[in-house]
Amino acid sequence: MPLRAPVRTSQTLTLRKLHCLKAASSEFSAAQVVIAISHRNQPELLRRALKSAVKQTLVDEKKAQIAVLDDQSNENWREVAGAILDHPAVTILSARCGSPARSRNQLLDWAENQPHIRWVARLDADDEFAATNSLEALYRQADAQNSIAAIGSNKLRINGSLSSNINRASPEELLNTEALVRLIQNFCIEGQERELPSCNLLMRTDTGLRYPNIRSAEDHWLVMRLLFDFPDRVSVVSEPTYAIYSLTGNDTQSNRDAGYWSDSRKKLAFVAQKLLELKNNDQKLLGYGLEGAVWLEGDTVRKEFYPWSLTATEVATLKELLRNRTVPIPPVQWPKAKEGFWHYTAPRISYSTIGKYIPFSRLVLFLQTLYKAGIATLNIKRDNLRLTPEGDLHYIDIGKDIQPLKTSYFLDMCARLYGIGILGYDDEELVRRSSTLRPEEALSEIPGFANFYRDLISGLHIQDSAVLTGPVAENEATDVTLLIKCCAQDADGLYEQVARIVTQLSFPSTFAKTAMLVDGYAGPFLRQYSEPDLQSVLDQATRLKADRLIHEILTPPKGTESIQAIYEQWFGTSEASHTHTMNNAPL
DSSP: OOOBOOOOOEEEEEEOOOEEEEOOOHHHHTOSEEEEEEESSOHHHHHHHHHHHHTSHHHHTTSEEEEEEEOSOOTTHHHHHOGGGGSTTEEEEEOOOOSHHHHHHHHHHHHHTSSSOOEEEEOOTTOEESSTTHHHHHHHHHHHTTOSEEEEOEEEEETTEEEEEEEOOOHHHHSSHHHHHHHHHHHHTSOOSOOOOTTSEEEETTSOOOOOOOSSOHHHHHHHHHHHHOTTSEEEEOSSOOEEEESOOHHHHHHHHHTHHHHHHHHHHHHHHHHHHHHHTTOEEEEEOSSEEEEEETTEEEEEEOTTTOOHHHHHHHHHHTTOTTSSSOOOBOOOOBTTBOEEEEEOOOOEEOOSSOOHHHHHHHHHHHHHHTEEEOOOSGGGEEEOTTOOEEEOOOSTTEEEOOHHHHHHHHHHHHHHHTSOOOTTSEEEEEESSOHHHHHHTSTTHHHHHHHHHHHHHOTTOSSOOOOOOSEEEEEEEEEEEEOGGGOTTHHHHHHHHHHHHTSSEEEEEEEEEEOOOOSOOTTBOSOOOHHHHHHHHHHHHHTTSOSEEEOOOOSHHHHHHHHHHHHSOOOOOOSBOTTOOBO
8 A cells, every 4th residue: 555645734725515414304394493503523512502402492392493513523523412413303514614603604504595494593512502492582572573683691601610690681782882882892992791692693594694704703793793784673682591601612712812802802892983983974884894894975985994904015005906997896096094094985886786696708707807907806705796787797895805816816716706606606615724635626526617717727828719818928938948747646637737837827928838747657656645547647738738738748758778768868877777666756
């Protein structure tokens, strides 16, 4: 058996790959309420959470079901969690999410796509319901008040001991914007222990809200947005207490130690105060996020960035990138920064939102234009994409996620836009996560993407393509040859990888010749990292040459005399007659 390189993880663009390991029985699957629990390697605590969930009156009445999402736990987690997972109300899902926020968003995406589910109740794996009617109380009041969400109170478990203090959800505090901002300031800045009761949440599946993918306080950010955006559509239930919340979670403690906990809360307090100022000034708020707030002044769109969002250097880079007025990004002006706040203005455009899919031709034109301009738009998601009155696709999130183009950025843009616009994926289906997959393995999981990207790259590279035209090299390096080496282990995704290399390195100057050296050794390899397929490599090399991406295919000598001649020429000896050692190491 050949030796293999150790398994390593890296940040790779991958699918979530949601799988249903066990479905709830038919008597529960029609329930309109789902208790959503995500976990990663918390099977003992999950068992406690599930025991409290199955005792809920709504579950007992078969009006609520339970969904457990496992995010890449150890293989034996189900054995440790035990028989409670066999309860007929429980659905077991698995996915590659990569963070608590993305796990919760996967559950929200899943619930939104279920035909019967209308409400999602949050319960963390290390928490539990405080009473058997906790969920019912929120559901009944939200339903009676025609709300889109309900927030409850919680008790605290600190280092295993139940505290007598209750984090009470007060309608006078949460449903009054000024009182809400004072609460946020008090626990974020002043050190008040009582926080926004953001983990005690029941929310409709059609709100469209998702947790921001940040290291800490993502639940506070979502609930603050819920209360700011829909102050008249949220119910607050003080009693009975909704949950017993644990303050000793691994993620919570590590975030405190690393400073993420404090930093995220300071930013939350700043944004809350800024939103209150905009509201008091009767500004027509168009949107806000982790980078800045956008509002309308007459026919002018203005975005003000938070102090931590942009540096002067980043603004200078943005100005230079956006000087090209033909790019599919709104034209902006950058007035002088005041009081440390960078901001831009842009004319109001009658944009329309994109649907589940984007017209293929518009999507390709968008990518083509950005490629020619040398611009990468990295935050590809539906909220940041719009259609002009003429039907052209535009990117409207102007900030630090607009970067000078490079190969990895362009690949990310293409894959994410293809997933959203052509396959109809949810925004977070395809993002960079810690993964053991090689990039080409991960991308091969996206149906049809390899052909799409190959055609796009080929069209950008081949000047007489009938589909697309790419940038023309300004000069030719007549004394430089580009030599690309590969072996049988590179078979998976070789065409796309070589096309990407050639395309990126051939502009603004092209090479006198591009040659591809194919190692003729078929395997096995000393440090084998993938299944070798020499014939596939040769076939793809032939196709690369036919498509004029390379000029020449080179293969090492095979015969004994030729091999000995090479050794004599380069090393002054003709005694060796093999290309590899007995242990498969290359000579």
